[in-house]
Amino acid sequence: MKILALINEKGGTGKSTLSQNIAVSLHRAGKRVILVDADPQGTTRDWRSASPEDANLPNVIALDRPEMLASLKNVDADIAIIDTPAKAEKMTASVIRHANAALIVIQPSGADIWASAAAVRLIQQKQELGGDIKAAFVTNRVSGSSNLSREVLDGEWNEYGIEQLNSTIGNRVAFAQALTDGLSIYETKDGTGKAEIDLLVAELEEKLCL
Amino acid sequence: MSLKSKPLNQVRELPVSVLAEEEEVRINFNVRKSLRNKWKAVALKQEKTMTELIIDAMKIYSNE
Numbered sequence: 373m374k375i376l377a378l379i380n381e382k383g384g385t386g387k388s389t390l391s392q393n394i395a396v397s398l399h400r401a402g403k404r405v406i407l408v409d410a411d412p413q414g415t416t417r418d419w420r421s422a423s424p425e426d427a428n429l430p431n432v433i434a435l436d437r438p439e440m441l442a443s444l445k446n447v448d449a450d451i452a453i454i455d456t457p458a459k460a461e462k463m464t465a466s467v468i469r470h471a472n473a474a475l476i477v478i479q480p481s482g483a484d485i486w487a488s489a490a491a492v493r494l495i496q497q498k499q500e501l502g503g504d505i506k507a508a509f510v511t512n513r514v515s516g517s518s519n520l521s522r523e524v525l526d527g528e529w530n531e532y533g534i535e536q537l538n539s540t541i542g543n544r545v546a547f548a549q550a551l552t553d554g555l556s557i558y559e560t561k562d563g564t565g566k567a568e569i570d571l572l573v574a575e576l577e578e579k580l581c582l
Numbered sequence: 583m584s585l586k587s588k589p590l591n592q593v594r595e596l597p598v599s600v601l602a603e604e605e606e607v608r609i610n611f612n613v614r615k616s617l618r619n620k621w622k623a624v625a626l627k628q629e630k631t632m633t634e635l636i637i638d639a640m641k642i643y644s645n646e
Contacts, residue, residue, distance in 0.1 A: 493590050494601065
């Protein structure tokens, strides 16, 4: 089973929203997906609780102790997507230890980029210890008209040797509405949002070998 | 002024030792109840858990 972790120790970058939508995209493509909510805030659990009974969504499990990560390998699934908490060093380090791939979620903001350094350090440390993990940045809530978005997307800031994906996610109300309704972007009328998730998942499959 | 990433040497101390931890496995075995009670009493006296007591004893036994 492949394990993809969405990380950034800063809160509010969109880790939960992207975890849900990536998981739904893979689920709809026929993969056996388990969505793991490792955030005590429980946004992904709340999202699933808000879902209509007949919704075609992946199962969600809660994981509140790093020690439980080892048992994930016993789950019958092709891919586990882990939604990690902000500012929880031991949990994030444990998730990185078990993950095959890490997606660092940033918004067009200095705060998000600076906060991502901790995740980068843990990923590089795992690689230096001989661990196998692929990683990439994805930029969320991009506003095409802002200078800061352009500056983040041009990637000049990125001196970490971790690729910034070409796929970006726009600043769309449909994501927040879908989350609130316990659904995904695929159940909304936002065709551009769906296309963004499709492109992101295709790039993840290609570059992070999902 | 252009946006810069944070140098990694400025990142605070992180629990990197977690990354190198060996995976744990669970061991179950049966012993007489009286023996288990004896071990429990020793563990309590030494302010250890039963697991810690047994691991410490095995380390001594195997010269670790």
